[in-house]
Amino acid sequence: MIEPQPAIEPAPRVIAADDDRYNARLVARSDEADSLAYFTVKYDGDGVPFLPGQYMTIGVMANGRLVQRPYSVASDPGVCGTEGYELYIRLVNGGQFTPLLWDLPLGHRMRMIGPKGKFTLEPDDDRIHLFISSGTGNAPFVSMMRAMLRDGAARRAVFLNGVSYQHEIGYRTILEGWERDGTYPLTYIPSVSRPSAPENAGWSGRWGRVESIVGPVCDELGLTPDNAIAYICGNPDMILAAERTLLDRGFPEPQVKKELYWPKGKEPRGAEE
Numbered sequence: 001m002i003e004p005q006p007a008i009e010p011a012p013r014v015i016a017a018d019d020d021r022y023n024a025r026l027v028a029r030s031d032e033a034d035s036l037a038y039f040t041v042k043y044d045g046d047g048v049p050f051l052p053g054q055y056m057t058i059g060v061m062a063n064g065r066l067v068q069r070p071y072s073v074a075s076d077p078g079v080c081g082t083e084g085y086e087l088y089i090r091l092v093n094g095g096q097f098t099p100l101l102w103d104l105p106l107g108h109r110m111r112m113i114g115p116k117g118k119f120t121l122e123p124d125d126d127r128i129h130l131f132i133s134s135g136t137g138n139a140p141f142v143s144m145m146r147a148m149l150r151d152g153a154a155r156r157a158v159f160l161n162g163v164s165y166q167h168e169i170g171y172r173t174i175l176e177g178w179e180r181d182g183t184y185p186l187t188y189i190p191s192v193s194r195p196s197a198p199e200n201a202g203w204s205g206r207w208g209r210v211e212s213i214v215g216p217v218c219d220e221l222g223l224t225p226d227n228a229i230a231y232i233c234g235n236p237d238m239i240l241a242a243e244r245t246l247l248d249r250g251f252p253e254p255q256v257k258k259e260l261y262w263p264k265g266k267e268p269r270g271a272e273e
């Protein structure tokens with residue numbers, strides 16, 4: 001009889017403390033939940049200007065190989081030289097990069113390149129901005145709003161963010177504060193998708209996956225192709241479903257801008273978005 005073999009654990013990866021390719025440093029970290037955290041990475045020299053909505057690629061050398069991934073910047077471009085680039089990241093169980101990042105001590109050196117990306121605000125478009133996001137897909141919208149506030153040119157926004165559990169709503173305090181005190185002309189609508197989960201007991205906000213509330217919110221707030229432009233970011237299935245809803249309501253394709261965090265059809269290996 002063949003004895004069952006114990007599962008072989010992969011050898012832990014060793015992150016290089018220094019490397020010629022390192023040009024930045026992890027300068028701040030704040031945890032939102034078990035698998036969600038805000039990280040700030042700063043270039044050794046001057047900051048490189050970026051447009052809100054763009055992303056930076058950060059990485060470390062692990063077992064002699066550069067492991068790097070792109071992340072939307074959440075901070076105001078105005079502080080990239082002094083404070084660095086704030087990123088809002090989910091830990092993906094079994095992922096290549098995020099488990100390395102979660103183990104990285106503050107002050108550790110890193111590789112960073114960027115900015116890149118075309119998911120940026122349309123210049124001078126003063127229609128209502130419908131921001132639709134799942135999970136950490138809210139990050140670029142926070143950067144856009146921070147930048148518009150600094151410029152004294154806030155554009156009216158309706159901000160949807162879908163999560164599985166209420167404790168996963170990132171930037172909630174800032175966004176609720178802006179809405180409450182009128183700092184930003186904002187209607188903020190976080191939505192929680194698992195009504196039977198004990199963690200969601202007491203949630204008094206909106207229920208449902210974010211794509212399922214796009215149509216109802218458009219009806220309630222009177223958002224139409226004439227008065228609104230949509231930006232969608234995060235999970236690809238959510239993005240394509242939300243886009244379909246908007247196209248069916250007559251939004252022309254260029255009026256629905258999208259940033260997919262991974263290719264459609266590639267299953268999450270670990271934590272769900």
Ligand SMILES: Cc1cc2nc3c(=O)[nH]c(=O)nc-3n(C[C@H](O)[C@H](O)[C@H](O)COP(=O)(O)OP(=O)(O)OC[C@H]3O[C@@H](n4cnc5c(N)ncnc54)[C@H](O)[C@@H]3O)c2cc1C
Nearest residue numbers: 069070071072089090095096097098136261266267268273
């Ligand atoms: C332009 C761009 C901007 C991005 N910005 C962000 C960001 O601001 N915050 C962020 O958390 N991620 C962001 N991502 C995703 C990020 O680049 C990585 O894919 C993610 O951190 C997983 O990396 P990994 O090496 O740990 O997993 P990998 O080993 O690369 O495994 C990738 C798989 O994990 C799943 N996955 C990827 N991202 C997530 C996620 N957020 N939640 C659940 N499952 C996921 C998908 O199935 C994907 O195919 C962005 C991606 C792109 C293309």
